[in-house]
Amino acid sequence: MVDPRLERLERHLTRLKLVSTRERLDTLLDRGAQNEMSFLDFLDLVIKEEIESKDQKRARMRIQMAKFPLDRRMEDYDFSLQPSLDRRLVAELETGRYVANATNVLLLGPPGVGKTHLAIALARKAIEQGYSARFIHAADLVYQLAAASDHGALDEALRVFARPHVLVVDELGYLPMERRSGHLFFHLVRKRYEKGSLMITSNQPVGSWGEMLGDEVVATAILDRLLHHSHIVTIKGESYRLKEMRRAGVVPAKEVAG
Known part of the structure; x- marks a missing residue:
């Protein structure tokens, strides 16, 4: 009983x-x-x-x-393959203080060096610390903002993307932006300025963003807000995928000088 x-x-x-x-x-x-x-x-x-x-x-x-496209964690990132990476800065980002201070993070480097892995892993770490996050590819972001603008709903779309504590915008600069797209991206940066962290991965150095965004003036306004409170993580290594192909013999090994 x-x-x-x-x-x-x-x-x-x-x-x-x-x-x-x-x-x-x-x-x-x-x-x-x-x-x-x-x-x-x-x-x-x-x-x-x-x-x-x-x-x-x-x-x-x-x-x-x-909406992470992949399951990526900090413990799976192989720092030995990217010796140029500032591990102390990455460790600082893992604390989540950048989120508390609404500081932006720019992950810059050539394709395949692990920028997206780091971005997802850091955003996931922030979630474990009680914050909210959202991941979106840059091309999808500007497409959604443009569609919302065409239907008179840009303010609502901006509010949606301003809501998460961390917004990860992946692959900014892999495809050229039209001038209008650059302007829409500026509206998002302005909306989140000093309110939430933007984490951006890009294969373009900030000096090329004027051409990338289709408008030097808008690029300057964007960078002014992004860099005011920011951490810049630069990775200068070779692509992981290219290294794997070299190891498998798919592409020739690098020639060693001397």
Whole structure:
């Protein structure tokens, strides 16, 4: 026969939305009894595990909402293949202080050096610290902003992209932008200025952004806001994919001088 107190407790836990505690109630009670916990220690255990469960659930939801195209984590990044990377700066970014200060992050370097990996991993780390994030390719971003503008809904689209604590804009500069696209991107940068972190990956040095964005004046206005509070991470190594192809013999190995 089920103890009526246990049934009542389960109902109360359901009403209070303490889902993890309700699901693990028998296990928690057994742990408390086996370890002869005091009432205070047992209550501390229950609340601690419930909070951890809720935090993990929120993090999973935020990761889904971030729309990462790949599962990339900091522990999977091979720093030995990119010796030019400033590891102290990356470690600082892992703390999440840049998010708290609405500081931007520019990840610059040639294709294939791991910029997108770093961006996703850092944004994921921010999510684990309780922040929200969103990932989008630059081409998709300007397309969505242009479509919203055409339908008189640009302000709403800008509000959507201004909402996350971290907005990752990937591959800015891989495709040339029309002048209008550069202007729309400026509106987004202005909307997020000193309110949220923009994390941008690009294969173009900032000196080329005027040509890339189709308007030198707009590029200057964008960079003025982006660089005011920013960390610039520059990677100068060779493409991971090219290294793998060399290793597999698909492309010739580099000639060694001398």
